[in-house]
Amino acid sequence: MAITSYEILDTTSDVTTTRTLLHESIPLTGTIISGTYGVFPSEENIKNYTHGQFQSVYDYPYLSSSANHIFDLAVGFDESSNMSKSAGAGPTGSGQQAKKINMYNQFSQVLLGYTGSNNTVRMFELDLSLDESGSIAKEAVFVNLSRLISKDQIKKGSFSITVGYGTWSAPFGAKRVLTDASASDNGGTTNTFGGDYGVLFDTSSNPRGLVFYEAGIVMLSTNSFANDSGLTPQFYAHPTYGNLNIIGTFLTSSISGACDAVRHRIENIAFNNTTEINSTIYFCRVPHNKYNHSANPTYLSASTIRVKNVNTDSPIAYITTIGLYSASNDLLAVAKVSEPLRKDPTNEMTLRVRLDY
Amino acid sequence: MSLKKFGENDVILNTMKTHPHSEFFIFDGTVHYNNVPGQSGAFSDRVLNIPPGHVSLYELNIDKGDANLFSYPFITKQSSGAAFATVSATSYSNAFVFGDIMTSSYPMSASITRELMVTAGQREVGVDSNTGDTFEAAPTYPHFYALKNRLNFYGTLSEHYKVSSSYGDKALQTVNLLSIPSIFYGQGIRPGSMSLKWYCTGSMIGELQDVKRNGELIQVGPVGSPGSGSVAGVVMYDEGFVLLTGSWALNQASLLLVKDSGTPVSPSWVYWGAGAIDGVTVSTTGASYLSASSQLSFQGINEIQVMTMFAHAKRGEVNYSNNPTFLEYGQTAIAQTSSLIYEENTSRRIYNTVSSSYPDWRAPFKRQVYVSRVAVYDESRNLIGLATLSNPVLKEEDEDLSLKLRLDI
Numbered sequence: 001m002a003i004t005s006y007e008i009l010d011t012t013s014d015v016t017t018t019r020t021l022l023h024e025s026i027p028l029t030g031t032i033i034s035g036t037y038g039v040f041p042s043e044e045n046i047k048n049y050t051h052g053q054f055q056s057v058y059d060y061p062y063l064s065s066s067a068n069h070i071f072d073l074a075v076g077f078d079e080s081s082n083m084s085k086s087a088g089a090g091p092t093g094s095g096q097q098a099k100k101i102n103m104y105n106q107f108s109q110v111l112l113g114y115t116g117s118n119n120t121v122r123m124f125e126l127d128l129s130l131d132e133s134g135s136i137a138k139e140a141v142f143v144n145l146s147r148l149i150s151k152d153q154i155k156k157g158s159f160s161i162t163v164g165y166g167t168w169s170a171p172f173g174a175k176r177v178l179t180d181a182s183a184s185d186n187g188g189t190t191n192t193f194g195g196d197y198g199v200l201f202d203t204s205s206n207p208r209g210l211v212f213y214e215a216g217i218v219m220l221s222t223n224s225f226a227n228d229s230g231l232t233p234q235f236y237a238h239p240t241y242g243n244l245n246i247i248g249t250f251l252t253s254s255i256s257g258a259c260d261a262v263r264h265r266i267e268n269i270a271f272n273n274t275t276e277i278n279s280t281i282y283f284c285r286v287p288h289n290k291y292n293h294s295a296n297p298t299y300l301s302a303s304t305i306r307v308k309n310v311n312t313d314s315p316i317a318y319i320t321t322i323g324l325y326s327a328s329n330d331l332l333a334v335a336k337v338s339e340p341l342r343k344d345p346t347n348e349m350t351l352r353v354r355l356d357y
Numbered sequence: 358m359s360l361k362k363f364g365e366n367d368v369i370l371n372t373m374k375t376h377p378h379s380e381f382f383i384f385d386g387t388v389h390y391n392n393v394p395g396q397s398g399a400f401s402d403r404v405l406n407i408p409p410g411h412v413s414l415y416e417l418n419i420d421k422g423d424a425n426l427f428s429y430p431f432i433t434k435q436s437s438g439a440a441f442a443t444v445s446a447t448s449y450s451n452a453f454v455f456g457d458i459m460t461s462s463y464p465m466s467a468s469i470t471r472e473l474m475v476t477a478g479q480r481e482v483g484v485d486s487n488t489g490d491t492f493e494a495a496p497t498y499p500h501f502y503a504l505k506n507r508l509n510f511y512g513t514l515s516e517h518y519k520v521s522s523s524y525g526d527k528a529l530q531t532v533n534l535l536s537i538p539s540i541f542y543g544q545g546i547r548p549g550s551m552s553l554k555w556y557c558t559g560s561m562i563g564e565l566q567d568v569k570r571n572g573e574l575i576q577v578g579p580v581g582s583p584g585s586g587s588v589a590g591v592v593m594y595d596e597g598f599v600l601l602t603g604s605w606a607l608n609q610a611s612l613l614l615v616k617d618s619g620t621p622v623s624p625s626w627v628y629w630g631a632g633a634i635d636g637v638t639v640s641t642t643g644a645s646y647l648s649a650s651s652q653l654s655f656q657g658i659n660e661i662q663v664m665t666m667f668a669h670a671k672r673g674e675v676n677y678s679n680n681p682t683f684l685e686y687g688q689t690a691i692a693q694t695s696s697l698i699y700e701e702n703t704s705r706r707i708y709n710t711v712s713s714s715y716p717d718w719r720a721p722f723k724r725q726v727y728v729s730r731v732a733v734y735d736e737s738r739n740l741i742g743l744a745t746l747s748n749p750v751l752k753e754e755d756e757d758l759s760l761k762l763r764l765d766i
Contacts, residue, residue: 018436018437018438018439019437020432020435020437020439021432021433021435022430022431022432022439023430023431023432023433024417024428024429024430024431025426025428025429025430025431026428027425027426027427027428029425029426031399031400032420036399037399059419059420060398060404060419060420064396064404066396066404066405066416066419066420067419068416068417068419149417149428270426272431277439279437279439
């Protein structure tokens with residue numbers, strides 16, 4: 001029906017915007033990461049690719065439509081790492097050296113960018129300074145969390161991962177919990193190309209990794225899996241070359257083989273994600289002397305107002321719908337109230353219409 | 358970076374209409390949706406953690422059992438006033454202070470539900486505590502009262518919609534109300550697509566279809582069945598409700614179809630769908646209930662707005678890349694630099710990427726690029742979209758190239 005009068009919204013006093021942060025608690029247990037859906041390392045929820053650059057982990061056998069992609073795993077090292085100059089236990093070239101270097105550079109290029117002085121790709125540093133000094137992680141494991149679970153970003157200060165550095169047969173006989181407890185919305189992070197990042201510390205405050213909140217990527221230094229001697233002798237039971245330590249694993253194994261070893265040593269991952277919901281709130285003010293009449297055809301019966309018994313009664317209307325129009329009177333949105341609101345000349349009301357996007 | 362502006366005919370807006378098909382089968386107090394079998398996992402009998410016949414909203418918490426921690430959403434009470442729909446305004450104000458966390462739970466699920474309304478317009482009887490007089494109190498079936506206005510509104514489509522018409526007064530009849538959540542159909546149920554089938558001991562004894570596409574559910578089969586050609590109910594396409602009032606016996610059988618009744622009834626449309634999350638099971642009725650089964654199928658309407666953009670790379674344009682590997686490696690980037698001058702090397706060579714058919718021989722140089730991405734900017738030059746090609750496309754200098762970008766909204 002035709003609208004004959006409009007109430008013009010004052011954009012300074014009748015319209016405001018808000019932002020709500022919706023979070024989800026995401027617990028990922030190690031049981032779905034390794035050993036549940038088949039025989040390690042050929043579980044049905046683990047997808048390896050012919051390009052061999054990373055490995056995908058699902059929460060259920062990935063051929064099922066119920067499966068969700070949880071994260072991708074990859075390993076890599078910088079070209080200045082001793083590993084890039086060494087040969088592994090296997091035949092030359094078996095360890096995908098070039099791909100591992102490319103993988104490291106790809107992540108560091110996207111997440112950290114280039115140094116100002118030499119214009120080279122940065123290396124991951126286990127601190128917040130980005131000064132190319134201190135503890136540098138030249139060899140790393142990358143956990144690339146799916147957007148399905150990381151949403152807009154990981155909530156700062158909520159991330160934790162439990163990794164084992166025991167023997168291959170009992171990986172969690174010795175384990176450590178890494179958290180970003182020092183990070184929060186108010187500090188403890190550094191902003192760089194890939195967004196904000198925080199440092200993952202163990203319970204003794206040793207830095208062992210980084211978490212990039214907006215990117216949803218976790219970088220674990222190889223020292224996350226190191227025992228007191230700096231190595232874990234039985235880090236990976238390689239099907240051909242037997243027990244390998246971390247260095248041997250990175251050198252000799254393919255990326256997917258090293259990812260298998262890492263999966264075997266992740267006991268838990270837990271974090272809270274964040275979704276930003278932006279809202280515009282329109283305060284629709286209904287003064288006492290307006291909107292007491294309805295253009296609804298059923299409002300009248302035999303040319304008299306249905307809800308009036310005698311002609312001296314005040315007019316009454318019931319508000320059910322609010323239409324929001326553009327400056328050219330085009331209907332843009334409709335808001336409904338849960339139950340009709342009685343309106344007569346004795347009352348005024350302000351209806352708060354919230355538009356989420 | 359130079360930008361190309363979309364022309365008048367380069368941006369097209371369309372609406373794509375899809376019709377998702379849904380099928381429900383109801384038997385033994387269980388609803389089966391689209392013939393999807395139950396899927397068991399390592400930790401849970403049902404990997405989606407929802408009852409059969411339901412859909413899970415986000416499909417999180419796959420294959421989690423009692424021993425597992427579940428994902429759940431939460432909101433911190435803050436000035437924006439946001440809360441979950443399950444938190445009432447009173448509870449929001451009184452039960453939480455600013456900084457408190459309000460939690461909800463996953464999975465959220467939905468399925469069809471049935472409600473048998475014997476004398477649909479019936480009201481409870483209230484007693485005035487002062488006088489002892491009785492009066493009509495709250496409706497026994499509030500869902501019927503909620504739908505009355507809308508039913509009368511659709512009376513222009515068919516008299517059968519009207520609550521009270523020459524076909525009877527629904528308020529005095531037994532009404533079989535089936536509620537279909539919108540997650541199954543989208544913006545509405547497609548007129549002409551609805552089918553309800555009644556099976557007794559495995560044989561179809563009746564089928565309703567909205568063949569006239571006006572909401573009337575007409576018995577179309579089996580041929581010669583009792584009541585064939587009659588209207589047994591109506592479907593509310595936009596709201597997702599089916600109201601069945603056809604009470605004629607579809608065959609001579611006598612089945613226990615009413616919860617806690619103990620009285621056998623003849624199969625009729627008012628008892629169609631018994632067991633669709635309405636408390637009707639073999640234990641609340643009797644063994645003969647297992648002779649009954651029902652099937653519902655329909656198509657939904659889901660409109661998707663589609664923006665199609667044509668990005669043109671004309672000959673002589675878009676033939677340079679800022680990728681560092683576009684230039685030959687090892688060239689001096691800066692010709693001279695001092696405190697007074699900065700001059701780039703103007704004679705740097707482009708790496709020849711022209712494919713050669715022969716080994717140890719490089720094809721003659723041609724200026725060409727590989728287009729791998731198209732970025733879309735708004736009027737203020739903010740990057741608002743990025744389209745990445747599955748494979749880079751070769752663009753030679755003397756070629757025109759048009760890339761079609763499609764954005765589903």
